[in-house]
Amino acid sequence: MSATDGGVLRVTKIVNNGPDTERWNLVIIGDGYRHCELVKYHDHAKKFVDRLQSTAPFGEMFDGINVHRIDVVSDESGADDPGCAGGPVVTRKTYFDATFCSPHNGHLIDRLLTVDNALALSVAKTHVSQNHHVVCIVNSTKYGGSGGSIAVCSVHALSRKIAIHELGHSAFGLADEYGGNGLDTPAGEPPKPNVTRDTNSATNKWGALVAVGTPMPTQCNPGCVGSGCVAPGAPPAPGAVGTYEGALWSDCGIYRPMEACYMNSYDPFCPVCAGVIRDTLQAFMP
Ligand SMILES: [Zn+2]
Structure with missing residues (x-):
């Protein structure tokens, strides 16, 4: 105790x-x-x-x-x-x-x-x-x-x-990349590096990692009526970095960089999260 x-x-x-x-x-x-x-x-x-x-x-x-x-x-x-x-x-x-x-x-x-x-x-x-x-x-x-x-x-x-x-x-200031009912999701653009409401590749915080030709938003959650997500005409390339709807405890209107990531499903860290970890540890390398 x-x-x-x-x-x-x-x-x-x-x-x-x-x-x-x-x-x-x-x-x-x-x-x-x-x-x-x-x-x-x-x-x-x-x-x-x-x-x-x-x-x-x-x-x-x-x-x-x-x-x-x-x-x-x-x-x-x-x-x-x-x-x-x-x-x-x-x-x-x-x-x-x-x-x-x-x-x-x-x-x-x-x-x-x-x-x-x-x-x-x-x-x-x-x-x-x-x-x-x-x-x-x-x-x-x-x-x-x-x-x-x-x-x-x-x-x-x-x-x-x-x-x-x-x-x-x-240690690395990453947000949860899984969705939910949104009750605990803060309004506005979250400050964390791996979640966003911005699906414009020109201004998105990880836009530099989004390949030309990857649709933005990259994937919308079915059932998110009114979230503003416009589903792309064709699915993205497998493993493409983009904006996938559902993150920071909300299924709708907020986006993660990839379908899967350690911050979502214990899959390998997505390139955005891996980049944050690498950048932080780089200062300590021999
Ligand atoms: Zn991630």
């Missing part, structure tokens, strides 16, 4: 590509791991790093990345689960107070797994002063995660993918 429910043991640099002052430093912390589960935590941390390295464009930028693993023990295993979706109420004494059913825009969301961000950032900063980003792995097999000032994920089978998706939010 809080920092009185465990302790911080040590930090280990598990990927060392040079001085911390010159690299992009990722810090991994764990919550809900008892002392006897640290070997399992180390395995979970390694699997996350392996997944990150095999996800483009991180592999080609890996020489610019250090990874630090902080061993934190909790008195109890797992995470709090207030049971907002009707399941049993579970309470666990963990160092960073991981919990499912966290609030978002006034609703409790079962899969929204959060930790005490201020405490997590403080522990990361204390042990890795040059840290650029923090991922917290929570020792629960229930599906869940969150972005924000740090990325949080559970150890569900999809967890490492959740963590990389959340890292896209937390």
Whole structure:
């Protein structure tokens, strides 16, 4: 439930590509791991790093990345689960107070797994002063995660993918590219680099990546009457960068760069998102 429910043991640099002052430093912390589960935590941390390295464009930028693993023990295993979706109420004494059913825009969301961000950032900063980003792995097999000032994920089978998706939010400022009912979608042009309401290739923020001949908008969602999307006469070339209707939690009137992307469906990062990640990490390459 809080920092009185465990302790911080040590930090280990598990990927060392040079001085911390010159690299992009990722810090991994764990919550809900008892002392006897640290070997399992180390395995979970390694699997996350392996997944990150095999996800483009991180592999080609890996020489610019250090990874630090902080061993934190909790008195109890797992995470709090207030049971907002009707399941049993579970309470666990963990160092960073991981919990499912966290609030978002006034609703409790079962899969929204959060930790005490201020405490997590403080522990990361204390042990890795040059840290650029923090991922917290929570020792629960229930599906869940969150972005924000740090990325949080559970150890569900999809967890490492959740963590990389959340890292896209937390470390690289990318927006969700999936649609929805639009209730939580802000009005106007979103500032994020990978979603837009602008389907004019001359002014679109990723227009430089749109090939001549790709229709704009590139694809409209059926059922979006009045969204302003005018469907092209012919479908785009497979994998073409353009403007596909449905992004930032709205199915209509807002667009993503490609049909599929890690910020949408855990498919490979689209060229727009990959470009943002590359540009950010370029400054840390040897
Ligand atoms: Zn994308």
